[in-house]
Amino acid sequence: MRSTDTSSMRAVALHAIDGATRDLITDAKTVYSTPETGFNEHKTADYVKQRLQSLGFVVETGIARTGMKAVLRGAKPGPTVAVIAELDALRVPTHPGADAESGAAHACGHHAQIGSMLGVATALSAPELRNALSGNVAFIVTPAEEFIDIQERLALRASGEIEFLSGKQEMIRLGTFDDVDMAMMVHTSAGKGSSALSIGGTSNAHVSHQVRYIGRSAHAGGAPDYGINALQAAMLANTAINAQRETFRESDVVRVHGIISNGGASVNAVPGEVIYEGRVRAKSLETLEPIAEKVIRCYRAGALAMGASVEVQSIAGYHGLIQDPTMQKLFVGNAELVLGRDSISVVSASQTHGGSTDMGDLSTIMPVIHPYTNSASGIGHGHDYLIEDYDRAVVAPAKVMAATVLDLLGNEAQTARQAVDQSKPGMTAEQYVSVQRDRFKTELFEQS
Amino acid sequence: MAERANLKSLLSSSIIKRADELERVARDILDHPESGYREVRTSNLVADWFKSNGMEVQSGIARTGVIGTFDTGRPGPHVAVMGEMDSLIVPGHAHADAETGAAHACGHHAQIGSMLTVAAGLAESSVMSGLSGKISFMAVPAEEYIELEYRESLRETGEIEFFGGKQEFIKLGFLNDVDIAMLTHTGGEPPGTFGVGGSNNGMIGKTIQYIGKAAHAGGSPHLGINALNAAHIGLAAIHAQRETFRDADTVRVHPIITKGGAAVNSVPADVRIETYVRASNVPAILNTSEKIDRAFRAGALATGATVKITTNPGYLPAKYDDQLTQVYRHNAASLIGDDNVIDLSHSSGCTDMGDVSQLVPTIQPTANATSGNGHGVDYLVENYDLAVIKAGKAMGMTVVDLLADDGAKGRRIAGSFNAPMTISEYLGRMRGFRSEATYTE
Secondary structure, eight states, rough: HHHHHHHHHHHHHHHHHHHHHHHHHHHHHHHHHHOBBBOOOOHHHHHHHHHHHHHHOOOOEETTTTEEEEEOOSEEEEEEEEEEEEEEBBBBBTTTTHHHHHHHHOOOOOHHHHHHHHHHHHHHHHHHHHHOOOOOOOOOEEOOOSOOOOHHHHHHHHHTSSSSSSSHHHHHHHTTTTTOOOOOEEEEEEEEOHHHHHHHEEEEEEEEEEEEOOBBBOBBBTTTGOOBBBHHHHHHHHHHHHHGGGGGOOGTOOEEEEEEEEEOOOTTBBOOOEEEEEEESSSSHHHHHHHHHHHHHHHHHHHHHHHOOEEEEEEOOOOOOOOHHHHHHHHHHHHHHHHOOTTTTEEEEEEEEEHHHHHHHHHTSSSOOEEEEEEEEETTSSOOEOOOOOOIIHHHHHHHHHHHHHHSSSSHHHHHHHHHHHHEEEOHHHHHHHHHHHEEEEEOOOOO | HHHHHHHHHHHHHHHHHHHHHHHHHHHHHHTTTOOTTOHHHHHHHHHHHHHTTTOOEEEEETTTTTEEEEEEESSEEEEEEEEEOBBBETTTTTTOOOOOOOOOTHHHHHHHHHHHHHHHHHSSHHHTTTSEEEEEEEOOOSSSSOHHHHHHHHHTTTTSSSSSSHHHHHHHHTTOOOOOEEEEEESSSTEEEEEEEEEEEEEEEEEEEEEOBBOOOOOOOOOOOOHHHHHHHHHHHHHHHHSSSSSGGGGGEEOEEEEESEEEEEEEEEEEEEEEEESSSHHHHHHHHHHHHHHHHHHHHHHHEEEEEEEOOOOEEEOOOOOHHHHHHHHHHHHHHHGEEEEEEEEEEEOOOHHHHTOOOEOOEEOOOEEEESSSOOOOEHHHIIIIIIIHHHHHHHHHHHHHHHHHHHHHHHHOOOOOOOOOHHHHHHHHHEEEEEOOO
16 A cells, blocks of 8 residues: 555656646756856845745745755654755856856756756645655755855855855755755766766765965066066976876875966066965865875975965865765666666766765765766866756656655655664764864965 | 297297197097096096106196196296096097097097197297296196086095095195196187187086885885976976076076986886086075075975985186286287187186186186087087197297296286185185085975
């Protein structure tokens, strides 16, 4: 009887999503057309708020500036499952969907997440489903997943508007997840292989470095001997970093990359100040830390060589992603049921995605999954990254997530309780906040 | 005047008589090149020549140096006519030693020829009888500042203190009573001319050792510390300094890697570099030296290696004496015409004649008689008559001018020379250049 209950509930949910397909795709495309960068997603947030309200939700807004939360309460008490969508765009000025002024563009497909989350909300709002749930579903809309615009976010940090530089990090700190037991979201990807969805594996932890070289400006033609060239210092550091690469083990999935965000004031002056923004990634925080130390040594070497000073500000980035096996298994099963046998491929748990996500941070305190929908063309974060198949990007994830939530919270939420019991989060939210705070540090290495 | 003209004419005719022999000596040295502090054969050849020409000879000075002296027996200035014995190491040079690669790619063999030519001219007793004072012919070792590790080993065993032969001569006191010094170097352009005046950069020498940690370069590079990468970063960091070098300082920094790793499948753990730091003046040398040390340290810091930097005194900048140059110019012009005596500009190369020039009035004219690139495989003396015979005549005639008339001109030049430093100040300064430091950042 129970399995019949489950399958009939699923049928109701899928039917509701099928009926809302056009709206959900419109939602995604609307968000695509107003790309906004992290912590600035005001228009996008307003739109999502109105949509949630139109579904009858009470929406808590303004969490971490633009984030929001709407809770669907089941008939009986039980665990809370979060369905997450990310609000923010990247900054890719040459993308066809880029905002002419800011250069913001949805080159990572977050707009599709809004559609798929609203699809789950639409489906589960049906009274017969809500009544069948033991526990709650929290729709959590998170700002600023892309770890960019560091200077801008440091200014927000300085003014006390945020403390951590990403949306989920802030929301953990603010307690948004305190009453949440597990979380899921589906991210787009540029289709590798033929399956609609993929799941599994981990993602990299990272740290961000704001490196400020302080040299001495001087006329670059008339008196270069009076100058201390901060740009040369930064370039030497980059050369030194490249020389470290042979010491990086493949199994640590190390990535070190940077940009020069201020490379000098004018070409006829010896650059007296240069800002290098670095990013160091590796598969876990433990692996990351000694590598970050090597990289900092290289920053210092550039300064030493030129007689410059260097200030290295380490900014707490993301943790590695750990996906919960129970939730993953449920998601895979539902994908097969809803979309067909070959609709999902499973990536080995030992495989680490070189990129990073703040779902990794959430995974340190609760069970999560972060599957992908292979629905885009082009290169992720590139000017040609476009959602080609909105059914796959929006509708299919909505269906599989809705069905997974029903599995978790149906049947007295036995499965959800089991997943929570079996999961071993690395830390509590409080511990997480403390770890992140400790990762912020500023070191000044002065010329001797 | 008539007396001096007569003496010069006697000098010239005795040189002409022996021109073939003098050229032969130079070519003999060309064919038996020996690098610095190893000039055993050359040293013996010069000592024998001195003896057979009736000179008082001292040999074994600074290992291979030789001095032959003609003393007029009358008080007067003491003039040193110098020639450098050592070759470079340029395998592939037409006259390179097959085994050692030593080759006279800087024309020092012609210097010995021109120095002996002066001696041959003065050996005529009727010339000496018109002069006062004393002339020392100094065959000096090791002008090329090379083979630093070898010289460091000689330093450690106490055989030498300084890497340049003239520096050792100064230290050993052989310049103490010298009033005036001269040496003719070969040069290239324009052919058939003498170059006078000019100046040279000074320098210091450095040996750098990066100590890393060896590991299998394929299997476990993460366990190694790559000393070659440290060196690479150090060298890149040196290049990044170049825009801070002032044109007027004519700074030159040009390292070589003398040891770049033991085996390609092992992370290099011991890498060594030699470099000079050259500039036209001592403050610029010291300022650049600090920058270079900083750059080398950066390589170690970046990779976690250790770096040992040893700095050795090199040569001081050379400034040639104006009055002495005028005397020489007049004699050179009398041999090949006014238009063929040209003024030299500053040379960014270095010589230990620079050290001598800080102590006594000094000239180092060039006999422009070669083809090819200095220090290159193709550097050859083409015009031995100019490089050996005429160069010797010009110096010999200058000696006559200095020491005739009771040595009046020599006394005047020596007396008006304002020495930048005394010999003991010189030695103090040179010793002060030496430093050794190890950095593990």
